[in-house]
Amino acid sequence: MSPTVDELISAARAGDARSVAKLISLVERGAPELPRIAGALGEHAQRAHIIGLTGSPGVGKSTTTNELVAAFRRAGKRVGVLAIDPSSPFTGGAILGDRVRMQDHATDPGVYIRSMSSRGHLGGLASATPAAARVLAGIGCDIVVVETVGVGQAEVEIASLADTTLVLLAPGMGDAIQAVKAGILEIADIFVINKADRDGADNTYRDIQGMIALGERPPGQWRPRVLRTVASRGEGIAEVVSTLDEHLSYLEESGELAKRRTERAAAEIEAVALATLRARIGSLRGGDGMQLDELAGKVAVGALDPYAAAERLLAALES
Amino acid sequence: MSPTVDELISAARAGDARSVAKLISLVERGAPELPRIAGALGEHAQRAHIIGLTGSPGVGKSTTTNELVAAFRRAGKRVGVLAIDPSSPFTGGAILGDRVRMQDHATDPGVYIRSMSSRGHLGGLASATPAAARVLAGIGCDIVVVETVGVGQAEVEIASLADTTLVLLAPGMGDAIQAVKAGILEIADIFVINKADRDGADNTYRDIQGMIALGERPPGQWRPRVLRTVASRGEGIAEVVSTLDEHLSYLEESGELAKRRTERAAAEIEAVALATLRARIGSLRGGDGMQLDELAGKVAVGALDPYAAAERLLAALES
Structure with a gap:
C-alpha cells in the first residue's frame, strides 16, 4: 500500500529523502494529490528563506550553490536545492554532470537536492517551482535555493519567486554589460563576482558598482551589494551568507517580505487557476x-x- | 478620425506599410479590435507559407532572412517578416542593429518587416505571433518568415507555429551537437549550415547527416534536408528557396499541411480562450x-x- 500524503510529509519532516522525492514528484506531475499536499504542509510552507541563484553558463553556479549549502549546514540549517533547467525541453543536458558534483551532500539528511525541468509547466517556473519550494519549506527546510541558468526570461521569473535574488557573474565573460542590458540590475539583490582571482574581476566589479550608482532608489531601500568569491576554494562564501541574512532582515523590517510574498502568492493562485481552466479546455x-x-x-x-x-x-x- | 478596421485592411492590402504596422500593433497589444480584425481578414489569413527560421546568436539569421526575402521578391512574391526576440524582457537589445541591416527592403512595398518582443504575451510566441502572421497572410503576403533566436523553448514553439521549420547552424560553434541535444532534430524540416566556407563546415554537415540517418521515419515521410550557404554572398540561397517550395508541396500532398494547421489552430484557440480567462481573473x-x-x-x-x-x-x- 502506498503511503498517504500525511505519512509522506511526516517521514519527509523526519529527514527521509525518498519521501521528499515522492512529494516533489507528485507536485511536479501536477498529481491529483497536489491540493491535499499543499493543505497538509500548512503554514510551515511559508517559513523558508527562498534564495534565487542565477547566472550564465560557466560562472560557477553549481560550485557556489555547493559551498553555500555547506555553509548553511555548518550553521545548523536544513537546506533544499531546486536546480531548474529551462533550456532543456526534451531531456536533461549538461546539468546532470553538475548535479553529480553536488553529491558532496548526498548522504546528509539535512540537505535535499533536486533537478527540475521547467518544461511543460504552465508559466514555466511560475507554477511547479513555487509548489516544490513550498514542499521543501513545509517539511522543514530553513533555506531553499532555486538555481537556474540565466537566459533572459528565466532571470526575471526567478526574481518573482525568490525572497532574495543572487546574480552570479564571472570576469571576462562580458557578463557585466550583458546583465545590465537584460535588466538584471532591476532584479538582483546581491551580485556575486565568482572566479574573482581572474583577470578582469576588478573591471567587472567597477562596471556593476557603476551601474548600481546610477540607479535612483528612495531612502531606506535595499542597495544591491556586490561581493567577490572564488567558490572553488570556498573564498568569500561566508560574506555571501551574511549578506543573504542581512537582506532577509531588511525584507522583514521593511515590510518588503510580506509584499513580495503576497505578490508571489497572487501569481501562483492565478497560475493554478489557469492550469485548472486549461485542463477543462483540454x-x-x-x-x-x-x-x-x-x-x-x-x-x-x-x-x-x-x-x-x-x-x-x-x-x-x-x- | 482614425480609420476603421476594414479601411486599414484595404490600405494594407494595397501595400500601405503604415496600415500594416497599425494592424500588427493592434494585434500585439491585444486591442479590443482583435476579433474584428481576425474576422475581416477572412480565409486569406490561411494562405501564406509560414516559415520558421531559428538558430543560435551569430549564425547569420538576419543575413539569411534578408537574402531569402530578396529571392522571394525576385519570384514576385509578397513577403512578411516577424523577428521575435524572446531573450529581451525589458527592451530591444542587439536585435535593433540587425533590423537596420534588413532595411535593404525598407522602400519595397512588397516586403513588410516587424520586430516583436515575445514578452508579456500569454504563452510567448503561441499567442501574438500567429495573430500577427495571420495579419500578414490576410493582407496578401505569400510568405511569412518568423525569425527567432534559438534558446530552447523558443525553438520548439516556432516549430509549432510554422508550416516549415528551418534551423540555421554555423560551423565550429558546437551547434550541431547542441542542436541535437536540444531536440532540434525533431523539429527541423530543413537544416542550413551557413558560413559554409569556414573550417568545420564539413564536420557539421556530417554530424547532422549522421543524426538524421539514425532517425527512423515511415516511408513517405519528409526526411530533413541539410543545405549549405554563405548568406553574406548570397551563395546557396536559391537551393534553400527551392527546398522550401519542395517542403510545402510535400505538406500539401501528404495532408500534413492541413494536420499541422489544425493543430496550430487548436493551440491558438486555446491560447485566446486562456487569455480571455486570464483577463477575467485580472x-x-x-x-x-x-x-x-x-x-x-x-x-x-x-x-x-x-x-x-x-x-x-x-x-x-x-x-
Whole structure:
C-alpha cells in the first residue's frame, strides 16, 4: 500500500529523502494529490528563506550553490536545492554532470537536492517551482535555493519567486554589460563576482558598482551589494551568507517580505487557476468532447477566426 | 478620425506599410479590435507559407532572412517578416542593429518587416505571433518568415507555429551537437549550415547527416534536408528557396499541411480562450475586485494554500 500524503510529509519532516522525492514528484506531475499536499504542509510552507541563484553558463553556479549549502549546514540549517533547467525541453543536458558534483551532500539528511525541468509547466517556473519550494519549506527546510541558468526570461521569473535574488557573474565573460542590458540590475539583490582571482574581476566589479550608482532608489531601500568569491576554494562564501541574512532582515523590517510574498502568492493562485481552466479546455478535445478539434478544423481553413472559435469554446466550457 | 478596421485592411492590402504596422500593433497589444480584425481578414489569413527560421546568436539569421526575402521578391512574391526576440524582457537589445541591416527592403512595398518582443504575451510566441502572421497572410503576403533566436523553448514553439521549420547552424560553434541535444532534430524540416566556407563546415554537415540517418521515419515521410550557404554572398540561397517550395508541396500532398494547421489552430484557440480567462481573473484584482489580493494575502502567511485559493477564485469568476 502506498503511503498517504500525511505519512509522506511526516517521514519527509523526519529527514527521509525518498519521501521528499515522492512529494516533489507528485507536485511536479501536477498529481491529483497536489491540493491535499499543499493543505497538509500548512503554514510551515511559508517559513523558508527562498534564495534565487542565477547566472550564465560557466560562472560557477553549481560550485557556489555547493559551498553555500555547506555553509548553511555548518550553521545548523536544513537546506533544499531546486536546480531548474529551462533550456532543456526534451531531456536533461549538461546539468546532470553538475548535479553529480553536488553529491558532496548526498548522504546528509539535512540537505535535499533536486533537478527540475521547467518544461511543460504552465508559466514555466511560475507554477511547479513555487509548489516544490513550498514542499521543501513545509517539511522543514530553513533555506531553499532555486538555481537556474540565466537566459533572459528565466532571470526575471526567478526574481518573482525568490525572497532574495543572487546574480552570479564571472570576469571576462562580458557578463557585466550583458546583465545590465537584460535588466538584471532591476532584479538582483546581491551580485556575486565568482572566479574573482581572474583577470578582469576588478573591471567587472567597477562596471556593476557603476551601474548600481546610477540607479535612483528612495531612502531606506535595499542597495544591491556586490561581493567577490572564488567558490572553488570556498573564498568569500561566508560574506555571501551574511549578506543573504542581512537582506532577509531588511525584507522583514521593511515590510518588503510580506509584499513580495503576497505578490508571489497572487501569481501562483492565478497560475493554478489557469492550469485548472486549461485542463477543462483540454477535456473538450478528442473523445466525447470534440468541440475544440472541430473548431480548429474550421479555423485551419479560414472558415472561422480564432477569436470567434475561442468564444464558442468558452461558451461550451460554461454550459 | 482614425480609420476603421476594414479601411486599414484595404490600405494594407494595397501595400500601405503604415496600415500594416497599425494592424500588427493592434494585434500585439491585444486591442479590443482583435476579433474584428481576425474576422475581416477572412480565409486569406490561411494562405501564406509560414516559415520558421531559428538558430543560435551569430549564425547569420538576419543575413539569411534578408537574402531569402530578396529571392522571394525576385519570384514576385509578397513577403512578411516577424523577428521575435524572446531573450529581451525589458527592451530591444542587439536585435535593433540587425533590423537596420534588413532595411535593404525598407522602400519595397512588397516586403513588410516587424520586430516583436515575445514578452508579456500569454504563452510567448503561441499567442501574438500567429495573430500577427495571420495579419500578414490576410493582407496578401505569400510568405511569412518568423525569425527567432534559438534558446530552447523558443525553438520548439516556432516549430509549432510554422508550416516549415528551418534551423540555421554555423560551423565550429558546437551547434550541431547542441542542436541535437536540444531536440532540434525533431523539429527541423530543413537544416542550413551557413558560413559554409569556414573550417568545420564539413564536420557539421556530417554530424547532422549522421543524426538524421539514425532517425527512423515511415516511408513517405519528409526526411530533413541539410543545405549549405554563405548568406553574406548570397551563395546557396536559391537551393534553400527551392527546398522550401519542395517542403510545402510535400505538406500539401501528404495532408500534413492541413494536420499541422489544425493543430496550430487548436493551440491558438486555446491560447485566446486562456487569455480571455486570464483577463477575467485580472478583473478580480484591485479596485472593486479585491478577491485575488485578499486570497494572496492569506496564502502569503500560510493561512490558506494556493490550491484552495484558486478554487475560491474560480468560484468568484463563475458567480
